[in-house]
Amino acid sequence: MTIPLTAYLLVSAALFAIGVYTVVAQRSAVMILMGIELLLNAAGLNVIAFWRFVQPDDYSGQIFLIMLVTVGAVEMAVGLAIMLLLYRQRKDVQVDSYTELKG
Amino acid sequence: MNVEQTAVLVAFGLCAFLALAGALGMATTMSMFRSGIFLMASFIGVGGLFILLAADLMGLLQIMMYIGGMLVMILFMVLFMHDPGGSMMAGMPDMMSPIERFFSRGLQPEPEPEPDEKADDDTGSSLKEDAGHDAMNRDEMDHADKAAGHGSHGGMDHAHMDHGSTSCGDMDKMGDMGGMDMDMSMVTPVRPVAAWGAAAIGIGLFALLLLRPDWPVAGQHPNPDSARAVGMMLMHKYMIAFEGAGFLILLGIFGAVFLARTNQHAEAPGRALPVARREDPPPAESGPAPGHEEGKWS
Amino acid sequence: MGIAGKTLLVTLALLAGAWVSGRIERVLMRGEPGAMHQAGTAAVHLGRRDRWLYPIGPAVALAAVLLGAVVMPFGPALVGEDLQIGVFYFIVVIDFAVLGIALSGWGANTGHAVEACYRAVAQLVAYVVPLGMAVVGTIMMAKSLSTTRIVEAQQGVWFIVLQPLGFALYLVTGLMQCYRAPFLEPFADSVVGGVLGVSTGPEALIWRLALSGLLLLVAAMGAVLFLGGWSGPWLPAPLWMALKTLGLMILMLAGGRMVRPLSVARMLGLSWKVLIPLGLANVLLVGGLILLKIGPTG
Numbered sequence: 001m002t003i004p005l006t007a008y009l010l011v012s013a014a015l016f017a018i019g020v021y022t023v024v025a026q027r028s029a030v031m032i033l034m035g036i037e038l039l040l041n042a043a044g045l046n047v048i049a050f051w052r053f054v055q056p057d058d059y060s061g062q063i064f065l066i067m068l069v070t071v072g073a074v075e076m077a078v079g080l081a082i083m084l085l086l087y088r089q090r091k092d093v094q095v096d097s098y099t100e101l102k103g
Numbered sequence: 104m105n106v107e108q109t110a111v112l113v114a115f116g117l118c119a120f121l122a123l124a125g126a127l128g129m130a131t132t133m134s135m136f137r138s139g140i141f142l143m144a145s146f147i148g149v150g151g152l153f154i155l156l157a158a159d160l161m162g163l164l165q166i167m168m169y170i171g172g173m174l175v176m177i178l179f180m181v182l183f184m185h186d187p188g189g190s191m192m193a194g195m196p197d198m199m200s201p202i203e204r205f206f207s208r209g210l211q212p213e214p215e216p217e218p219d220e221k222a223d224d225d226t227g228s229s230l231k232e233d234a235g236h237d238a239m240n241r242d243e244m245d246h247a248d249k250a251a252g253h254g255s256h257g258g259m260d261h262a263h264m265d266h267g268s269t270s271c272g273d274m275d276k277m278g279d280m281g282g283m284d285m286d287m288s289m290v291t292p293v294r295p296v297a298a299w300g301a302a303a304i305g306i307g308l309f310a311l312l313l314l315r316p317d318w319p320v321a322g323q324h325p326n327p328d329s330a331r332a333v334g335m336m337l338m339h340k341y342m343i344a345f346e347g348a349g350f351l352i353l354l355g356i357f358g359a360v361f362l363a364r365t366n367q368h369a370e371a372p373g374r375a376l377p378v379a380r381r382e383d384p385p386p387a388e389s390g391p392a393p394g395h396e397e398g399k400w401s
Numbered sequence: 402m403g404i405a406g407k408t409l410l411v412t413l414a415l416l417a418g419a420w421v422s423g424r425i426e427r428v429l430m431r432g433e434p435g436a437m438h439q440a441g442t443a444a445v446h447l448g449r450r451d452r453w454l455y456p457i458g459p460a461v462a463l464a465a466v467l468l469g470a471v472v473m474p475f476g477p478a479l480v481g482e483d484l485q486i487g488v489f490y491f492i493v494v495i496d497f498a499v500l501g502i503a504l505s506g507w508g509a510n511t512g513h514a515v516e517a518c519y520r521a522v523a524q525l526v527a528y529v530v531p532l533g534m535a536v537v538g539t540i541m542m543a544k545s546l547s548t549t550r551i552v553e554a555q556q557g558v559w560f561i562v563l564q565p566l567g568f569a570l571y572l573v574t575g576l577m578q579c580y581r582a583p584f585l586e587p588f589a590d591s592v593v594g595g596v597l598g599v600s601t602g603p604e605a606l607i608w609r610l611a612l613s614g615l616l617l618l619v620a621a622m623g624a625v626l627f628l629g630g631w632s633g634p635w636l637p638a639p640l641w642m643a644l645k646t647l648g649l650m651i652l653m654l655a656g657g658r659m660v661r662p663l664s665v666a667r668m669l670g671l672s673w674k675v676l677i678p679l680g681l682a683n684v685l686l687v688g689g690l691i692l693l694k695i696g697p698t699g
Contacts, residue, residue: 002108003115005320008152009312011119015145017305018126024297025130030180034142037169038126041149044165052156054318056325059332063341065153065161066333069168070348074355076172080179081359093183136507140454143500160486167493171529174503174522181519328485330546 121148451508458505465497466614476638517595528577534680552630582657
């Protein structure tokens with residue numbers, strides 16, 4: 001066991017921070033979706049790391065990751081469909097041209 | 104330290120580097136295509152970390168899902184975005200932060216700064232116009248004199264037409280963007296705030312992780328053939344969750360198909376064309392046709 | 402035989418097989434318009450290529466083929482690495498070829514190559530789900546994801562007898578996967594050969610090698626999954642494997658020639674309206690057979 005658990009968690013934390021930056025700073029909806037994927041992935045890395053180091057004989061961690069990937073895929077599909085709709089209406093998917101959607 | 108440990112260490116370093124550099128590149132590059140490829144690299148790195156963590160099946164699942172997913176996402180980006188290749192921003196490196204410059208230009212260090220340009224002709228002229236416009240905008244910010252500004256804006260519009268007609272085809276939206284350089288960037292003006300916030304989150308998480316006492320780590324090594332165990336679990340203990348995931352996918356497919364259908368919301372201006380085309384159906388032509396046929400047959 | 406020996410063996414087998422598949426294809430496709438690998442006379446725009454993405458493409462595609470060949474069993478002990486999740490690994494790794502086409506097509510920076518990139522990605526969306534469903538049937542019967550186990554499960558009766566529907570599905574999706582006759586849209590003449598039309602020199606060689614290897618691997622995996630792999634009387638095991646692979650390759654190429662080439666949009670329609678329902682039916686049928694205790698025991 002050469003790589004400690006904390007190393008994986010640090011990688012995951014850095015991925016999470018980059019994902020937060022992407023979600024906040026990017027202006028096109030596709031890029032925001034990609035940032036959300038990155039956040040989900042950081043969570044998945046945490047899940048697998050804890051599974052491996054804390055309870056490797058119970059495979060529930062892997063099941064959780066399967067669910068996570070499924071939710072990510074569905075989110076991406078529906079997000080892209082919404083984006084298609086927005087593009088048809090407004091010819092633009094930059095999120096700051098949809099500010100009237102708020103309240 | 105024997106050979107195997109060294110190999111594991113090197114593999115961890117490579118995968119972690121791929122994951123982090125890919126994520127950073129995704130967040131900062133100006134080329135959308137490249138951003139998707141970077142995110143794919145990041146996910147492949149995370150998949151490698153999964154394999155290092157003895158979850159082979161999960162690593163391969165991750166890679167499979169995200170190769171296809173990211174390629175489709177890139178397809179959508181290229182269809183929807185003004186400037187998927189990042190060629191406009193590549194012409195004005197002064198507007199980027201150093202790390203953005205590294206990920207958008209460090210990868211294409213040739214002096215010709217628009218290698219992602221998709222226009223078929225006169226790359227050079229539009230490039231020059233970009234540079235000229237940029238210089239003008241920097242020197243005399245908003246109070247540019249009309250004459251110089253007009254010529255440059257004309258050139259700008261032409262450049263936009265080139266990008267638009269070849270990348271996504273919405274020139275009407277971009278034609279009036281001459282004065283707003285920030286709008287071509289992929290990031291919002293809150294970028295510094297976001298960067299500081301993300302850095303704070305990262306530092307906070309790092310500090311928490313490093314200051315916290317270690318978790319109780321179990322010593323045993325998991326069975327490398329985890330596919331059978333995972334499958335058994337999925338079909339026994341987590342049956343409900345598995346079926347729920349299947350149902351979620353079904354709902355996702357339905358939702359995506361219904362959202363993306365073209366024959367709804369006929370009042371939307373974007374749909375005027377298909378609706379108008381549907382309103383003159385062929386019965387006017389097919390009406391006399393049977394009679395003609397009958398006449399011929401009788 | 403260490404790792405180096407295995408690597409050399411796999412590479413040599415792959416090279417020889419790619420050469421043979423190229424010869425067969427040339428014999429079958431002689432003088433036909435629209436035949437693959439004939440383009441290359443289009444004007445190649447040098448100098449506007451992406452310096453990084455463009456050369457990576459063929460390397461990624463060749464790496465996909467080489468990595469996929471690792472789990473291919475040529476005989477009882479003649480397998481590069483008998484992974485526990487070999488078939489899944491194969492499906493995942495082969496997808497890298499699409500990534501290579503996308504990278505190179507975008508990086509080549511000509512309109513035709515970029516369109517070939519789009520078409521390849523759309524074709525990936527079309528084939529990947531029914532391909533998985535065709536493979537799932539054999540996995541269910543063999544109760545293992547390992548390629549050697551699947552071959553050993555067919556000692557009594559080949560899976561083509563038990564799952565003819567799955568075999569037909571595999572043929573169609575396999576043709577889509579290796580971009581052969583009815584499904585050669587990403588390399589069609591209308592885009593002057595796609596990435597093949599813009600690549601020259603060593604890159605063109607690597608592309609041809611990778612595409613021939615793709616055909617070889619898909620045919621060999623079909624032989625493993627449905628035709629009993631290396632098993633057979635009288636002749637030595639690798640010879641049986643080679644014969645079955647060649648037969649399947651000829652069947653695929655010749656059968657594909659009988660059908661008019663499909664556009665990507667019709668491919669997607671075929672996939673979602675015909676192939677995926679058939680794949681679900683195949684999985685149901687195989688489940689019924691297993692419940693009736695027909696098929697390999699144990």
